Amino acid sequence: xxxxxxxxxxxxxxxxxxxxxxxxxxxxxxxxxxxxxxxxxxxxxxxxxxxxxxxxxxxxxxxxxxxxxxxxxxxxxxxxxxxxxxxxxxxxxxxxxxxxxxxxxxxxxxxxxxxxxxxxxxxx
Amino acid sequence: xxxxxxxxxxxxxxxxxxxxxxxxxxxxxxxxxxxxxxxxxxxxxxxxxxxxxxxxxxxxxxxxxxxxxxxxxxxxxxxxxxxxxxxxxxxxxxxxxxxxxxxxxxxxxxxxxxxxxxxxxxxxxxxxxxxxxxxxxxxxxxxxxxxxxxxxxxxxxxxxxxxxxxxxxxxxxxxxxxxxxxxxxxxxxxxxxxxxxxxxxxxxxxxxxxxxxxxxxxxxxxxxxxxxxxxxxxxxxxxxxxxxxxxxxxxxxxxxxxxxxxxxxxxxxxxxxxxxxxxxxxxxxxxxxxxxxxxxxxxxxxxxxxxxxxxxxxxxxxxxxxxxxxxxxxxxxxxxxxxxxxxxxxxxxxxxxxxxxxxxxxxxxxxxxxxxxxxxxxxxxxxxxxxxxxxxxxxxxxxxxxxxxxxxxxxxxxxxxxxxxxxxxxxxxxxxxxxxxxxxxxxxxxxxxxxxxxxxxxxxxxxxxxxxxxxxxxxxxxxxxxxxxxxxxxxxxxxxxxxxxxxxxxxxxxxxxxxxxxxxxxxxxxxxxxxxxxxxxxxxxxxxxxxxxxxxxxxxx
Numbered sequence: 148x149x150x151x152x153x154x155x156x157x158x159x160x161x162x163x164x165x166x167x168x169x170x171x172x173x174x175x176x177x178x179x180x181x182x183x184x185x186x187x188x189x190x191x192x193x194x195x196x197x198x199x200x201x202x203x204x205x206x207x208x209x210x211x212x213x214x215x216x217x218x219x220x221x222x223x224x225x226x227x228x229x230x231x232x233x234x235x236x237x238x239x240x241x242x243x244x245x246x247x248x249x250x251x252x253x254x255x256x257x258x259x260x261x262x263x264x265x266x267x268x269x270x271x
Numbered sequence: 272x273x274x275x276x277x278x279x280x281x282x283x284x285x286x287x288x289x290x291x292x293x294x295x296x297x298x299x300x301x302x303x304x305x306x307x308x309x310x311x312x313x314x315x316x317x318x319x320x321x322x323x324x325x326x327x328x329x330x331x332x333x334x335x336x337x338x339x340x341x342x343x344x345x346x347x348x349x350x351x352x353x354x355x356x357x358x359x360x361x362x363x364x365x366x367x368x369x370x371x372x373x374x375x376x377x378x379x380x381x382x383x384x385x386x387x388x389x390x391x392x393x394x395x396x397x398x399x400x401x402x403x404x405x406x407x408x409x410x411x412x413x414x415x416x417x418x419x420x421x422x423x424x425x426x427x428x429x430x431x432x433x434x435x436x437x438x439x440x441x442x443x444x445x446x447x448x449x450x451x452x453x454x455x456x457x458x459x460x461x462x463x464x465x466x467x468x469x470x471x472x473x474x475x476x477x478x479x480x481x482x483x484x485x486x487x488x489x490x491x492x493x494x495x496x497x498x499x500x501x502x503x504x505x506x507x508x509x510x511x512x513x514x515x516x517x518x519x520x521x522x523x524x525x526x527x528x529x530x531x532x533x534x535x536x537x538x539x540x541x542x543x544x545x546x547x548x549x550x551x552x553x554x555x556x557x558x559x560x561x562x563x564x565x566x567x568x569x570x571x572x573x574x575x576x577x578x579x580x581x582x583x584x585x586x587x588x589x590x591x592x593x594x595x596x597x598x599x600x601x602x603x604x605x606x607x608x609x610x611x612x613x614x615x616x617x618x619x620x621x622x623x624x625x626x627x628x629x630x631x632x633x634x635x636x637x638x639x640x641x642x643x644x645x646x647x648x649x650x651x652x653x654x655x656x657x658x659x660x661x662x663x664x665x666x667x668x669x670x671x672x673x674x675x676x677x678x679x680x681x682x683x684x685x686x687x688x689x690x691x692x693x694x695x696x697x698x699x700x701x702x703x704x705x706x707x708x709x710x711x712x713x714x715x716x717x718x719x720x721x722x723x724x725x726x727x728x729x730x731x732x733x734x735x736x737x738x739x740x741x742x743x744x745x746x747x748x749x750x751x752x753x754x755x756x757x758x759x760x761x762x763x764x765x766x767x768x769x770x771x772x773x774x775x776x777x778x779x780x781x782x783x784x785x786x787x788x789x790x791x792x793x794x795x796x797x798x799x800x801x802x803x804x805x806x807x808x809x810x811x812x813x814x815x816x817x818x819x820x821x822x823x824x825x826x827x828x
Binding site for chain 2: 159237
């Protein structure tokens with residue numbers, strides 16, 4: 148099995164880049180980043196990721212909207228989506244899974260280790 | 272010396288007798304010349320050595336007596352002194368001498384003068400006495416009648432004068448009596464004089480009017496009211512028209528016709544009484560009004576307090592809402608850079624040589640710093656949480672137990688014994704499960720940290736009726752949200768160091784902490800308080816008498 152493809156959509160370019168290099172450093176993942184929320188859908192269509200990491204609060208389009216759109220697209224709707232956002236606390240994320248659009252939610256800031264654990268659990 | 276004194280004025284006799292007796296003379300008295308002559312001729316007679324006689328007397332005057340004495344062989348040697356007050360001129364003295372009197376003294380004479388004369392007579396003996404002619408000579412008789420007529424004339428004049436004087440006095444008396452009558456009749460106050468048996472001796476028109484009595488049967492009637500001396504008494508008098516009159520009576524002791532009597536002064540005080548009663552009624556009314564006003568004032572100030580409280584809460588709520596909005600904005604903006612730093616640390620941890628201990632240490636410090644910043648943001652969010660409660664029926668005991676399970680390792684680590692009494696069934700209540708879990712976790716961790724070297728945690732839940740509950744909350748807080756009826760009580764007691772008295776009223780303040788900076792944000796108890804307040808519950812924290820702290824959480828069920 149090849150590298151797992153992961154799409155990160157976040158308006159913080161630096162954050163996208165940091166996550167990308169941290170994940171790719173493991174050699175397990177191929178990561179594509181998109182910092183323009185409006186481009187998220189086309190990026191997904193083009194990249195066909197195994198998993199999408201979505202920020203929630205972004206200019207132009209919220210992550211929740213992107214999530215809805217992906218769910219409605221035949222080719223994309225089965226791709227697991229995880230929200231990674233600063234609007235929830237770690238406790239909220241842990242105790243109340245699926246608080247956003249019924250999807251797993253992770254709170255920023257997060258360690259790479261924790262992120263990978265979640266990614267792996269979702270890709271099983 | 273044995274002396275006979277003769278005078279028709281009894282008082283003169285008495286006075287003279289007293290004076291003479293003081294000089295050890297034996298004194299006898301007679302009312303006129305005839306009586307004196309009788310006494311001189313009886314058995315007492317021979318002893319008399321001196322006669323002191325007045326001149327003008329009824330039956331036998333002093334001259335006649337003198338003549339009779341001198342004419343009587345047995346008593347002719349007795350010293351004779353004429354003692355007269357009035358109408359004296361030299362002719363009197365001549366006559367006295369002629370009829371054989373030894374001396375003539377003019378009244379009033381002091382006792383010294385009298386005694387002087389008496390002693391002189393004794394010394395002179397009878398030597399110089401003019402022997403009396405056996406028969407009254409014409410000259411003597413003439414002189415005698417002349418003197419007598421003159422004296423009688425003078426006496427007449429004197430009597431006329433006396434009568435005039437008496438008439439004058441009588442006139443004055445009459446006028447005075449008239450004025451007295453006048454005063455008694457006209458005076459507004461009632462005046463009644465009573466004899467010692469209580470019979471009316473005098474009653475004035477004012478008193479008659481007071482007692483509603485007619486003049487003809489007022490006097491010599493029984494008064495009929497008790498008479499008390501000194502203090503004034505009030506009498507209720509029922510008049511013939513049926514009206515009641517209140518009469519004030521004062522009694523004084525007096526004399527009436529020479530006998531002890533009572534003087535009653537009476538005054539109609541019905542009006543005064545009415546006024547007093549009116550005043551009293553007005554007073555009572557005034558007092559009631561004041562009382563009423565006080566009550567109104569009390570309820571006003573209570574309402575004011577309530578209003579102030581409500582205002583405080585509204586301001587507080589508005590503040591919290593603003594803080595909430597601010598906090599969630601800040602949180603988002605802070606967490607994003609924190610996320611980048613965290614990822615950066617992760618990258619550096621991989622990329623940089625881990626052989627250098629300082630690098631590893633530095634990276635650890637950075638991770639801790641990010642965690643701390645993240646915790647502060649999280650606490651701030653919790654504290655300011657503008658999110659409404661998510662209420663659902665919950666079993667409070669289950670929430671307590673669940674919370675305890677989550678932090679059990681904190682107690683085990685410190686060898687703290689846990690004693691739970693959650694056996695009393697608590698009714699299901701609408702509660703925010705997650706927020707309450709946060710409350711209990713917070714409280715449990717506080718308790719654990721208060722007992723670093725072990726101890727005992729005691730948790731007890733029960734239902735209590737709030738009216739029976741004694742609250743230690745200060746009045747200011749307890750007026751705010753006063754739950755009534757049954758409440759669920761959760762007691763959390765520890766055996767730790769307790770809370771310093773000076774900190775007791777600060778523990779719920781945001782950012783107040785007794786811990787080191789790295790250990791806490793100082794928001795824990797503020798969040799707890801806020802969540803309890805949102806549930807309309809109450810929380811008290813106090814020190815236990817035996818040491819350690821006691822937390823009481825009250826929630827409506």
